Amino acid sequence: MKTRKALVGVFSASGLGLALLVGGGCRTTPTVKAAPAVTVYRADGGTDISHEIAFGNTRLSRDLRITEVRRQTTEHGLLHPSVTAVSMYGGTLNFEYRFGWFDGSGYEIGADTSSWKPVTLQKGEARTFESVAPTTDAKEFRLKIRAR
Amino acid sequence: MKLDVRSLALVPCAALVALAVASGCASTKVGYSDPLSSKPITTDWEAGDLHQIAERMVDSMLTTPSVVQATAQRAPVLSVGKAKNKTMQHIDTESLTDTIRTRLMRSGKFQFVDRTTDDQVAEEMKFQQESGLVDPQKAVQVGQQSGAEYLLTANLAEIANSDGRTRDVFYKFTMNLKNLRTGLLEWSEEKELRKVSTKKRFGF
Numbered sequence: 001m002k003t004r005k006a007l008v009g010v011f012s013a014s015g016l017g018l019a020l021l022v023g024g025g026c027r028t029t030p031t032v033k034a035a036p037a038v039t040v041y042r043a044d045g046g047t048d049i050s051h052e053i054a055f056g057n058t059r060l061s062r063d064l065r066i067t068e069v070r071r072q073t074t075e076h077g078l079l080h081p082s083v084t085a086v087s088m089y090g091g092t093l094n095f096e097y098r099f100g101w102f103d104g105s106g107y108e109i110g111a112d113t114s115s116w117k118p119v120t121l122q123k124g125e126a127r128t129f130e131s132v133a134p135t136t137d138a139k140e141f142r143l144k145i146r147a148r
Numbered sequence: 149m150k151l152d153v154r155s156l157a158l159v160p161c162a163a164l165v166a167l168a169v170a171s172g173c174a175s176t177k178v179g180y181s182d183p184l185s186s187k188p189i190t191t192d193w194e195a196g197d198l199h200q201i202a203e204r205m206v207d208s209m210l211t212t213p214s215v216v217q218a219t220a221q222r223a224p225v226l227s228v229g230k231a232k233n234k235t236m237q238h239i240d241t242e243s244l245t246d247t248i249r250t251r252l253m254r255s256g257k258f259q260f261v262d263r264t265t266d267d268q269v270a271e272e273m274k275f276q277q278e279s280g281l282v283d284p285q286k287a288v289q290v291g292q293q294s295g296a297e298y299l300l301t302a303n304l305a306e307i308a309n310s311d312g313r314t315r316d317v318f319y320k321f322t323m324n325l326k327n328l329r330t331g332l333l334e335w336s337e338e339k340e341l342r343k344v345s346t347k348k349r350f351g352f
Binding site for chain 1 (some may be wrong): 182183184185187188196200206207210211213214217219220251254255256257272
């Protein structure tokens with residue numbers, strides 16, 4: 001009898017734990033994740049570290065060299081970042097990018113509003129990607145780059 | 149001629165296999181996909197084209213110095229004109245201008261008047277004023293709406309070429325923002341898209 005009660009207790013506790021886990025999962029909202037550090041190779045020969053660029057795979061991070069990250073804001077308060085990259089790939093490099101926006105607490109803003117944009121670069125060709133935040137609530141950005 | 153009974157028994161089996169293969173080829177797979185994907189399916193106008201152009205237009209408008217200056221202290225009132233479709237395709241250009249208007253409104257830098265619903269508005273106001281069913285204190289007074297200060301107009305054009313195997317379609321979307329008081333164009337932007345499809349020599 002004691003054994004049965006003990007087993008019931010164990011199952012109840014497990015059930016409660018599972019319920020808490022599930023409940024906790026439901027409360028999760030998309031927040032800004034610390035993207036891996038990306039080296040920015042400045043024109044003057046120096047380097048910086050940026051956590052605002054997320055590559056879809058390591059091959060792309062090798063093929064695209066980031067040369068400038070500008071964190072500017074328009075006069076009326078909208079975040080207006082721009083990122084310049086150069087293709088180091090020997091042939092034609094095809095990829096797509098989109099900007100993600102996050103408020104001061106790290107919550108993503110307008111996740112379903114920024115579309116993927118296709119880009120084709122030849123070796124040594126540079127391109128600047130820029131966008132304007134959807135609202136003045138956006139305080140941080142992520143440039144997401146993936147193969148296509 | 150003698151028929152082999154075992155061979156005859158195989159006929160329905162073969163027919164069943166053939167039917168299964170044929171129906172397998174014709175099956176349709178349905179699923180949800182990313183509505184903001186850039187992957188094109190044809191050279192025709194597609195959802196990805198709409199999103200790319202709308203974002204580019206809104207980004208440009210929100211960063212043009214004259215527009216930034218006009219929206220720095222207050223949100224001016226805009227009216228969106230109907231976009232002209234100069235392509236050979238049936239394209240819902242109103243959907244494109246709707247997306248642009250939604251994005252501009254979300255920025256909080258502009259206010260909009262919508263002239264496409266004026267007939268319904270007039271009907272509702274007439275009802276409020278004349279039916280006798282609406283409390284006169286609560287009825288909306290006529291003649292107090294805001295007037296647009298700017299008019300946003302757009303054109304979508306295409307140049308299509310084909311040599312049998314390759315089809316090349318060039319889209320050009322142009323938008324203008326006209327100051328209704330001065331008649332001057334305060335902002336203008338073009339966005340081009342080029343889509344190419346090539347048929348394979350072999351295969352289906």
